[in-house]
Amino acid sequence: MSQIISANWLANGRVVYLTSEGGWSLVNVDAAHFADKAALAAGLDAARRDEAANLVLDITPVTLTSEGAAPRAMTLRDRIRLQGPTINYGKAA
Numbered sequence: 647m648s649q650i651i652s653a654n655w656l657a658n659g660r661v662v663y664l665t666s667e668g669g670w671s672l673v674n675v676d677a678a679h680f681a682d683k684a685a686l687a688a689g690l691d692a693a694r695r696d697e698a699a700n701l702v703l704d705i706t707p708v709t710l711t712s713e714g715a716a717p718r719a720m721t722l723r724d725r726i727r728l729q730g731p732t733i734n735y736g737k738a739a
Contacts, residue, residue, distance in 0.1 A: 649709050650677035651689050652727055653702035661727050662702060664693050670702065674728050679710075 651664040652674075662670040663677035671677065680686040686707060693705045708724045 647709055647711055648679040648681050649686050649707045650674070650679060651686075651693050651705060652677075652708050652724070653693060653697070653705045656700055656703050664689055668692055670696070680707075 653662055653664070653670070654660065655662055655670070660672060662672055663674050665671050665676050666678035678689060680689050690705065690707065693702065696702050697705055706724070708728070
């Protein structure tokens with residue numbers, strides 16, 4: 647199992663993912679994967695610096711499982727954050 651780090655942009659609330667370059671991406675496949683506790687701790691330190699600079703908030707490590715063809719978040723909350731809203735906004739029913 648590996649982990650990624652998600653957060654929300656402070657400016658608009660969108661879900662973002664910490665990249666291996668230390669930036670943030672709206673695309674979950676750009677997320678850096680952390681295989682051990684030391685690497686995750688370093689990633690969380692970088693994310694907290696951006697939180698202190700008022701760029702992101704609600705920093706969350708997301709545990710991924712390798713069941714099936716693609717990695718999948720372990721919790722329902724994180725699966726919804728990775729896959730997007732469960733309803734279609736602005737579309738007629």
